Amino acid sequence: MNEYILIVENLTKIYDKFQLKNVSFKLKRGQIMGFIGPNGAGKSTTIKSIMGIIPFDSGNILIDGKDFQKNEIEIKKVIGYVGEHLDFYEHVKLKKIYRFIRAFYKDWNEDLFRNLINRFGLDLEKKMKELSKGMVVKFSLALALAHFPKLLILDEPTSGLDPIVRNDILDILKEYAKNNCSILFSSHITEDIIKIADEVTYINNGEIKLIENKKVILNYYFKVNISAINRLKNCKVIFKNENEAIIYVDSYTLKQLDLLPEKESFTKISLDELLNFIVKL
Numbered sequence: 001m002n003e004y005i006l007i008v009e010n011l012t013k014i015y016d017k018f019q020l021k022n023v024s025f026k027l028k029r030g031q032i033m034g035f036i037g038p039n040g041a042g043k044s045t046t047i048k049s050i051m052g053i054i055p056f057d058s059g060n061i062l063i064d065g066k067d068f069q070k071n072e073i074e075i076k077k078v079i080g081y082v083g084e085h086l087d088f089y090e091h092v093k094l095k096k097i098y099r100f101i102r103a104f105y106k107d108w109n110e111d112l113f114r115n116l117i118n119r120f121g122l123d124l125e126k127k128m129k130e131l132s133k134g135m136v137v138k139f140s141l142a143l144a145l146a147h148f149p150k151l152l153i154l155d156e157p158t159s160g161l162d163p164i165v166r167n168d169i170l171d172i173l174k175e176y177a178k179n180n181c182s183i184l185f186s187s188h189i190t191e192d193i194i195k196i197a198d199e200v201t202y203i204n205n206g207e208i209k210l211i212e213n214k215k216v217i218l219n220y221y222f223k224v225n226i227s228a229i230n231r232l233k234n235c236k237v238i239f240k241n242e243n244e245a246i247i248y249v250d251s252y253t254l255k256q257l258d259l260l261p262e263k264e265s266f267t268k269i270s271l272d273e274l275l276n277f278i279v280k281l
């Protein structure tokens with residue numbers, strides 16, 4: 001079995017005023033990847049290309065070891081997707097929508113679906129237009145999870161939701177990933193990514209800028225004054241601008257640095273600060 005549930009290789013999509021440029025990344029089975037980027041960075045374009053919602057110009061997408069374009073119907077059965085705009089039919093009851101979607105999946109687990117509906121406090125007799133935004137996301141998530149997909153792809157699922165609903169959703173996602181399932185999760189809300197992601201991928205202007213383990217960023221990435229770089233051997237420069245650099249310092253070097261005055265000018269960096277740094281490069 002392929003170690004990676006999702007491989008994106010050199011994905012290119014050309015719009016008049018925007019391009020996805022050779023986007024490549026890999027998602028391991030059982031891992032959660034946070035896909036971070038500012039507005040207009042190309043997150044949705046990447047996700048829609050992976051999902052086959054929009055055609056792309058070049059590149060390869062392998063899901064569960066298979067070429068997506070050649071095996072689209074088969075592959076869609078192992079993916080769950082919650083998109084950015086959840087425009088279901090407003091006047092239709094949830095029970096009608098779910099029965100319609102259920103018919104597409106031979107692996108549909110009715111007990112799991114009912115459990116999620118109860119846990120989320122949803123009423124299947126309600127019409128879509130009667131749901132709050134949080135309820136719509138929860139309903140979409142229940143639909144996406146009920147056929148127990150190997151890969152769950154979520155495009156900004158928590159944006160615009162209050163912290164209580166967001167936490168509910170993040171808890172469900174964490175539980176789901178424990179069963180060796182994988183999640184690709186785009187968000188502006190780095191707080192959510194900190195809570196659940198294993199890996200973090202940064203995108204800006206249609207280009208992947210960084211792919212890194214979240215704990216590595218939080219523990220071993222530092223912001224330093226540019227003047228300190230030359231004096232710091234064994235430190236890998238990740239990004240730099242005129243005044244500052246983001247460096248990676250391994251744990252051995254970190255211990256040595258404790259003895260040096262330079263350590264004073266080291267600051268740990270949050271996922272948000274790193275995004276700001278990348279955007280301003």
Ligand SMILES: Nc1ncnc2c1ncn2[C@@H]1O[C@H](COP(=O)(O)OP(=O)(O)OP(=O)(O)O)[C@@H](O)[C@H]1O
Nearest residue numbers: 015016017018037038039040041042043044045046
């Ligand atoms: N159908 C389209 N035709 C032309 N340009 C498009 C189209 N769809 C998206 N774009 C452009 O592609 C760029 C990337 O958009 P995309 O929706 O992928 O960004 P995003 O990172 O998901 O942003 P956000 O966080 O705001 O949702 C934007 O500049 C957008 O205007």
